[in-house]
Amino acid sequence: MAKFKLEYIWLDGYKPTPNIRGKTLVKDFDSVPSLEQIPLWGFDGSSTQQAEGHNSDCVLKPVSIYPDPEVHNGVIVMNEVMHADGTPHSTNARATIHDDPDTWFGFEQEYFLYKDGQPLGFPAEGFPKEGQGRYYCGVGYGLMSSIGREITRKHLDLCLAAGINHEGINAEVAKGQWEFQIFGKGSRTAADQMWVARYLLLRLCEKYEVDINWHCKPLGDTDWNGSGMHSNFSTKFMREVGGEKYFKDLMAAFEKYLKEHIDVYGPDNDKRLTGKHETAPWNKFSYGVANRGASIRVPNSFPKNGYKGYLEDRRPNSQGDPYQIASRILETIASVPLP
Ligand code: ADP
Numbered sequence: 311m312a313k314f315k316l317e318y319i320w321l322d323g324y325k326p327t328p329n330i331r332g333k334t335l336v337k338d339f340d341s342v343p344s345l346e347q348i349p350l351w352g353f354d355g356s357s358t359q360q361a362e363g364h365n366s367d368c369v370l371k372p373v374s375i376y377p378d379p380e381v382h383n384g385v386i387v388m389n390e391v392m393h394a395d396g397t398p399h400s401t402n403a404r405a406t407i408h409d410d411p412d413t414w415f416g417f418e419q420e421y422f423l424y425k426d427g428q429p430l431g432f433p434a435e436g437f438p439k440e441g442q443g444r445y446y447c448g449v450g451y452g453l454m455s456s457i458g459r460e461i462t463r464k465h466l467d468l469c470l471a472a473g474i475n476h477e478g479i480n481a482e483v484a485k486g487q488w489e490f491q492i493f494g495k496g497s498r499t500a501a502d503q504m505w506v507a508r509y510l511l512l513r514l515c516e517k518y519e520v521d522i523n524w525h526c527k528p529l530g531d532t533d534w535n536g537s538g539m540h541s542n543f544s545t546k547f548m549r550e551v552g553g554e555k556y557f558k559d560l561m562a563a564f565e566k567y568l569k570e571h572i573d574v575y576g577p578d579n580d581k582r583l584t585g586k587h588e589t590a591p592w593n594k595f596s597y598g599v600a601n602r603g604a605s606i607r608v609p610n611s612f613p614k615n616g617y618k619g620y621l622e623d624r625r626p627n628s629q630g631d632p633y634q635i636a637s638r639i640l641e642t643i644a645s646v647p648l649p
Pocket residue numbers: 414415416417418477491492493540542543544549619620622
């Protein structure tokens with residue numbers, strides 16, 4: 311027997327985007343527990359904007375687990391929030407999303423590291439002397455500040471140790487802004503990993519007294535870039551068959567459902583998708599080969615390989631919910647008949 315520390319995490323009921331909450335349960339197991347061995351738990355929904363009516367007891371239903379790289383005998387337990395009767399809570403998007411294990415998703419999470427209410431490395435007042443230009447994939451203390459790289463590298467190691475498909479890091483266009491990429495097969499698998507990766511980053515940054523600013527345009531209407539979560543996707547059909555006609559039909563469907571996509575692509579996206587800073591205007595759908603100013607960027611290799619491969623929807627933002635984003639992409643794909 312050993313004491314295991316189960317860190318139950320879940321999404322709260324805050325609008326327009328949820329926050330991650332977590333609490334610890336200590337339990338005896340003979341060896342590392344499997345998902346099936348991890349019990350339901352509960353919490354007080356009146357403190358998370360999840361109380362409905364007079365009954366504030368919510369149920370945590372474990373849905374995926376990860377070894378906790380920072381805790382001896384620790385397990386991170388991702389949960390869905392349920393009512394006591396076993397039905398999904400209204401804030402539980404994961405329970406009802408479209409899923410398909412043969413559709414692969416790659417999310418590029420951008421975010422700002424913040425210290426004392428400013429992007430990391432910004433002066434106490436105003437803006438850095440050096441405007442945008444050299445920060446993207448930049449090197450050197452004056453450009454990058456000292457702890458940004460340390461945080462992002464430690465985060466990478468934590469994700470790998472937790473079994474998350476973290477695929478890489480880059481410093482972004484604005485000072486204090488970074489990106490990591492997460493890949494997964496199926497909307498639930500990919501999105502669970504993104505939420506756990508966000509959780510690990512937040513928890514790591516507690517030690518550095520650094521905040522994550524997930525907002526898509528934290529510096530407002532300035533010449534500093536906003537943060538996206540470009541969502542790359544490929545179905546089995548796109549990878550193996552493809553074809554120009556199917557691609558055009560797919561793009562027509564994305565155009566038709568523009569509003570439905572924007573609705574779940576994260577709050578305040580009109581402030582980010584302005585047509586400037588490598589974005590397309592939020593209210594007009596476009597696509598283009600190698601075009602970083604389009605809603606959907608078609609990689610160079612895609613037409614070369616007979617319109618096969620993956621596509622990049624550049625509109626989802628840094629604060630978007632990957633469950634809902636992936637689900638909407640699958641729903642639009644499902645509306646297009648296969649040839
Ligand atoms: P860029 O910054 O040039 O847009 P990144 O390298 O940051 O590109 O991100 C590319 C993303 O595309 C990665 O998350 C990767 O996992 C994802 N990706 C690559 N191939 C596929 C595929 N076949 N299906 C879905 N996603 C893919």
